[in-house]
Amino acid sequence: MIYRELLYSRSLSRDYRWMIIPPKVSLESLKTLNQLYNLYDEHKHILSKSSLLPLYCLNCPEATFLVSCGLSNHKDKEGRDIYCLQGISVPREYRRHLWFVLPWILANYDSKNLLNVWRNLDFSGADAIVRRTSGDCFFRTDELDESFTEMKKGWNPPSEKLSTQESTYVSFNEDGLKELSHLIVSAYHDCIDFAFGVTPAMTKYFNFKIIAETDIRSKRSNIKNKIPEGIASATPPSPVGYDHEQTIAEPFDDPISRFDPRKKDKIHRMNLLRENSSARLLGQFLPRFLSLFKIRERLKRFNGSNQP
Amino acid sequence: MKVTMVGISGSGKTTYMSSLYETLGDAGQNDAGFCLAPRSMQPFDKAILSIGDFSRFSLADTFSWPDGTQQTTVWPFTVFYNSKPVTYFDWIDYRGGILTEITDIPDSNDTSEITKSEISDLASHIELSNAVILVVDAFVLTYYSNIKEARHRSGARRIHEIFTTYSRVYPNRNLTFVIMLTKADTVDSKWKSDNYAPLIERGLEVFNQMVSLCKQNPAWQGGIVPVSAVGEGNAKRTVVPTGDVMHPFKSEDKIIGFPAPLNAEHVLFYCLGQTLKQMKVEAHKSIKQREKELSEVLKKAGLVNKIWSLITRKPDAESIARAILEEKNKDYEVLSQFEPHIEPLLNKALERVRRIA
Numbered sequence: 001m002i003y004r005e006l007l008y009s010r011s012l013s014r015d016y017r018w019m020i021i022p023p024k025v026s027l028e029s030l031k032t033l034n035q036l037y038n039l040y041d042e043h044k045h046i047l048s049k050s051s052l053l054p055l056y057c058l059n060c061p062e063a064t065f066l067v068s069c070g071l072s073n074h075k076d077k078e079g080r081d082i083y084c085l086q087g088i089s090v091p092r093e094y095r096r097h098l099w100f101v102l103p104w105i106l107a108n109y110d111s112k113n114l115l116n117v118w119r120n121l122d123f124s125g126a127d128a129i130v131r132r133t134s135g136d137c138f139f140r141t142d143e144l145d146e147s148f149t150e151m152k153k154g155w156n157p158p159s160e161k162l163s164t165q166e167s168t169y170v171s172f173n174e175d176g177l178k179e180l181s182h183l184i185v186s187a188y189h190d191c192i193d194f195a196f197g198v199t200p201a202m203t204k205y206f207n208f209k210i211i212a213e214t215d216i217r218s219k220r221s222n223i224k225n226k227i228p229e230g231i232a233s234a235t236p237p238s239p240v241g242y243d244h245e246q247t248i249a250e251p252f253d254d255p256i257s258r259f260d261p262r263k264k265d266k267i268h269r270m271n272l273l274r275e276n277s278s279a280r281l282l283g284q285f286l287p288r289f290l291s292l293f294k295i296r297e298r299l300k301r302f303n304g305s306n307q308p
Numbered sequence: 309m310k311v312t313m314v315g316i317s318g319s320g321k322t323t324y325m326s327s328l329y330e331t332l333g334d335a336g337q338n339d340a341g342f343c344l345a346p347r348s349m350q351p352f353d354k355a356i357l358s359i360g361d362f363s364r365f366s367l368a369d370t371f372s373w374p375d376g377t378q379q380t381t382v383w384p385f386t387v388f389y390n391s392k393p394v395t396y397f398d399w400i401d402y403r404g405g406i407l408t409e410i411t412d413i414p415d416s417n418d419t420s421e422i423t424k425s426e427i428s429d430l431a432s433h434i435e436l437s438n439a440v441i442l443v444v445d446a447f448v449l450t451y452y453s454n455i456k457e458a459r460h461r462s463g464a465r466r467i468h469e470i471f472t473t474y475s476r477v478y479p480n481r482n483l484t485f486v487i488m489l490t491k492a493d494t495v496d497s498k499w500k501s502d503n504y505a506p507l508i509e510r511g512l513e514v515f516n517q518m519v520s521l522c523k524q525n526p527a528w529q530g531g532i533v534p535v536s537a538v539g540e541g542n543a544k545r546t547v548v549p550t551g552d553v554m555h556p557f558k559s560e561d562k563i564i565g566f567p568a569p570l571n572a573e574h575v576l577f578y579c580l581g582q583t584l585k586q587m588k589v590e591a592h593k594s595i596k597q598r599e600k601e602l603s604e605v606l607k608k609a610g611l612v613n614k615i616w617s618l619i620t621r622k623p624d625a626e627s628i629a630r631a632i633l634e635e636k637n638k639d640y641e642v643l644s645q646f647e648p649h650i651e652p653l654l655n656k657a658l659e660r661v662r663r664i665a
Contacts, residue, residue: 015405
């Protein structure tokens, strides 16, 4: 299986950016990953209570992304912890291979640093890394350890089919990780989007088919509709970070804004963009004027045809 | 109204949110009687969640600094005076790295499109902001003796570029700005004498271009103030020189005492007070304009106007006058809501903020 590494993080004195990106990855896919990371960032205070690293699988048209979010074990020049989104992208044609080895990755991603891209980088020189294109890496199943061989033996015929319509919930803990592996092994179909380590608010923005939420016990069934309304709608309303149009416009109506000269500027600009009055008048009367001509032409034709 | 913080990564923008939470998150904690709460839609459970979101910035809860900001975040707040709303404002916090990335973008690249869109968003926020807070690390200002180096390393140079462009594009636009000298507790004691007077002078020297723009533009109101999120003696700074010309030092601050923010509320009060003062001027202009329109419309009122409006199916002068009157009354109502708070806000702010004029 061919895969490529990706890393979104910051270094000693350069702010968060795409440090390593796979080749030929679309802007849309990067935006999706950015959105995922932003949501993680907003909810990391909840997710960090678990000893497990959150793990996400997202299928985009050109590739499948298997990424984790968390601490990088580095600090910036201000002494602040550096977080990251890191992992791998697997080209579309190797999707099934990924799905095949995924249970093994799940069993080892934390202990063997499988998705840790930072481990191969020299932190002192990392300020210079901006949008570096990653090369091809190879994942050979015959080189895997015994655990994978054992796992392959236990590869049972699919016993159940995951619903493609509704999500399946597992818990965000060791048991949940095992359940996730089991679900992947027993699923019929190709790679599906899953999130191991999310809050209810995070799931709203993606179409995850397997979800390991914080504070939700394993239900091992399709229970999306059964989540208490209070939990499902517990989106913190104040930070508005996703909708650019909404963030630049004011999210709430402010009575004082009637006196804001900036608003007037905006209206003035909009008026300037409109047609000027003479153009508008011309636009209104020209069609009428032309239609008069047409009527005349028709009358002439009518009179002409009636003449002997 | 909108208030945007402008400063490079690590200058202390998000930490200032923590100071605001500590000083204004609860009305009982400050003598001015003002407090802040996140604006949220009802119902109650959501309102409580949004308060929880704000309180996550508490330094007193965790005794640790907030993580750096990854994305532009808008915090809608309401300012209360004795439990009654005074005004609303949107607080804009963003990834400080954008400021240094303005000139870093390669020619054409997919990911640079993301950065470009971030920069464009930041520009839009600044464009629509009534007040901006220019956030600069006081320690950086004083660490470099070379003024040009201090200007470059602190982000002042980039800020100058942004606001010189702003003043060129909007030569007559009102703007309130405060130069906020963060981490003031960490500077050497020689900068702290006479209520931080030497530090303020250094700040004015570094921000010479902003001072000059403010003096040239009568519609600009500027101020400068040293701020600390934890207060004197409550943080221990370790500075390690690296010998690397790119990053001459590394620093780490540990909170060692109960946070008692210094001058945090004064910055916000100055921004709000000055903006409301500008709104007051606009409100009076609006009222005057409506009165003028009203008298002109009323001159046309009468039986002939009524008949003509019936024929043309347009509103008559009386109903137009009624609508103008309604708007004028609304102007008065809104004005009366915020006008009494302008003076207390500015009086409190000017106890610590030094005006640039």
